[in-house]
Amino acid sequence: MKKLIIQGGNRLAGEVTIGGAKNSTVALIPAAILADTPVQFDTVPDILDVHNLMIILRSMNVKSSFIHGVLDIDPTQIIEAELPSKAIKSLRASYYFMGALLGRFHRATVTFPGGDNIGPRPIDQHLKAFRALGANVSESKGTVHLDAPHGLHGARIFMDMVSVGATINAILASVRAQGTTIIENAAKEPEIIDLATFLNNMGAQIRGAGTDVIRINGVDTLQSMNTHTVIADRIETGTYLSMAAALGDGVMLKNVIPEHLEAYTSKLIEMGVDLQIDSDKIYVPPVKHLHGVHVKTMPYPGFATDLQQPLTPLMSMASGQSVIVDTIYPKRVGHVPELQKMGMNIHAEDGRITIDHTDSLHGADVSAGEIRAGAALVIAGLMAHGTTVIHNADNILRGYDRIVWKLNRLDGDVSIEDDDQ
Ligand SMILES: CC(=O)N[C@H]1[C@@H](OP(=O)(O)OP(=O)(O)OC[C@H]2O[C@@H](n3ccc(=O)[nH]c3=O)[C@H](O)[C@@H]2O)O[C@H](CO)[C@@H](O)[C@@H]1O
Ligand SMILES: C=C(OP(=O)(O)O)C(=O)O
Numbered sequence: 001m002k003k004l005i006i007q008g009g010n011r012l013a014g015e016v017t018i019g020g021a022k023n024s025t026v027a028l029i030p031a032a033i034l035a036d037t038p039v040q041f042d043t044v045p046d047i048l049d050v051h052n053l054m055i056i057l058r059s060m061n062v063k064s065s066f067i068h069g070v071l072d073i074d075p076t077q078i079i080e081a082e083l084p085s086k087a088i089k090s091l092r093a094s095y096y097f098m099g100a101l102l103g104r105f106h107r108a109t110v111t112f113p114g115g116d117n118i119g120p121r122p123i124d125q126h127l128k129a130f131r132a133l134g135a136n137v138s139e140s141k142g143t144v145h146l147d148a149p150h151g152l153h154g155a156r157i158f159m160d161m162v163s164v165g166a167t168i169n170a171i172l173a174s175v176r177a178q179g180t181t182i183i184e185n186a187a188k189e190p191e192i193i194d195l196a197t198f199l200n201n202m203g204a205q206i207r208g209a210g211t212d213v214i215r216i217n218g219v220d221t222l223q224s225m226n227t228h229t230v231i232a233d234r235i236e237t238g239t240y241l242s243m244a245a246a247l248g249d250g251v252m253l254k255n256v257i258p259e260h261l262e263a264y265t266s267k268l269i270e271m272g273v274d275l276q277i278d279s280d281k282i283y284v285p286p287v288k289h290l291h292g293v294h295v296k297t298m299p300y301p302g303f304a305t306d307l308q309q310p311l312t313p314l315m316s317m318a319s320g321q322s323v324i325v326d327t328i329y330p331k332r333v334g335h336v337p338e339l340q341k342m343g344m345n346i347h348a349e350d351g352r353i354t355i356d357h358t359d360s361l362h363g364a365d366v367s368a369g370e371i372r373a374g375a376a377l378v379i380a381g382l383m384a385h386g387t388t389v390i391h392n393a394d395n396i397l398r399g400y401d402r403i404v405w406k407l408n409r410l411d412g413d414v415s416i417e418d419d420d421q
Pocket of ligand 1: 023026092093120121122123124125126161162163164165166187305306328329
């Protein structure tokens with residue numbers, strides 16, 4: 001494990017270029033094994049999840065190389081193999097190998113995935129989709145076994161709740177199935193559109209991605225003809241927006257898709273941040289006065305659960321009380337005791353997080369229980385007087401592209417070390 005060491009108090013200024021979206025990339029990489037040709041992605045973020053997915057690919061004899069944001073994957077010599085459980089457990093999105101392997105081999109054995117510790121994360125809707133497509137599903141000792149001896153056939157799948165992962169897994173399993181699949185009550189996240197774009201450019205027939213009804217006509221082969229550029233990470237964007245508003249003397253964010261962040265940017269504007277939003281960049285000027293706001297997280301296009309924590313340090317600067325209700329993950333409150341150690345007036349009770357005005361924060365020894373809790377601690381550490389040490393920083397590195405380098409370029413004082421604790 002690593003630890004991040006932050007000397008707080010510096011004002012931030014300059015430019016930061018947002019990387020490719022983690023939640024797209026982690027679906028695109030497993031999707032690559034459905035191709036009958038090598039594939040190439042660019043603007044791939046340099047994050048631990050990508051490196052762990054490359055370890056999983058290697059176990060199936062799928063060669064990959066990752067240089068300067070370009071990821072090449074050659075699935076043409078793929079073999080069925082036992083997947084390395086340590087790498088599978090290191091991230092959530094390893095469950096996409098269930099859908100992708102089922103699509104490719106009509107069977108799969110995959111350990112239950114890991115990922116952020118943010119409360120219960122069942123996968124019943126994923127398994128329901130696989131069953132509907134013709135797979136037998138069994139579970140034993142934390143492992144899921146999928147088997148479709150007669151192949152996969154199109155089906156109508158109605159999702160009981162809106163799930164990003166289940167929608168993507170249903171697409172992966174059905175894109176090469178016989179016949180037509182219709183996914184109803186599908187998730188509408190931009191990362192799902194990105195995945196569908198990649199697959200359609202290889203010959204898939206997926207219509208309606210980005211709406212709540214997705215229709216897939218199965219095809220026999222998928223062949224890549226060009227490089228797929230990963231969309232910009234809207235959660236990384238939101239994190240830097242909050243940071244720039246809290247501490248910035250003028251920060252420009254580049255490689256941004258503002259349409260993907262409207263619920264978030266309109267909250268920042270409501271707080272009093274005078275964002276200057278352009279077609280692919282956002283300028284955050286120095287902020288004068290902030291008001292508290294109420295936030296309720298919702299599936300896209302609502303306010304993203306992944307952005308509630310990165311907003312809390314900014315909320316602590318506002319006058320009046322801010323309130324967060326996370327309807328997606330009501331137990332996503334691991335950041336609260338850690339931020340309290342830094343002096344923040346933040347409390348979690350009865351499914352509500354309240355943040356009251358805090359005059360100043362002080363450095364402390366804290367732990368990043370999960371990626372976005374870690375992002376909140378990074379922002380608070382930059383705001384605080386003194387030194388903050390964030391243990392379990394690997395959780396942050398799972399999904400923030402070259403974060404130490406980016407923060408130091410903005411005049412932050414951040415270093416990373418191995419942690420013996
Ligand atoms: C790799 C990735 O893209 N991760 C994102 C994805 O996670 P993930 O895909 O795991 O999240 P889902 O959209 O599936 O979860 C949404 C809600 O549905 C519930 N649910 C989900 C599936 C299921 O079979 N049964 C069930 O009950 C979950 O517990 C949760 O309350 O979407 C989350 C919600 O936007 C984000 O926080 C994660 O960053
Ligand atoms: C919850 C998250 O990630 P994952 O689903 O990969 O655990 C996140 O990115 O905030």
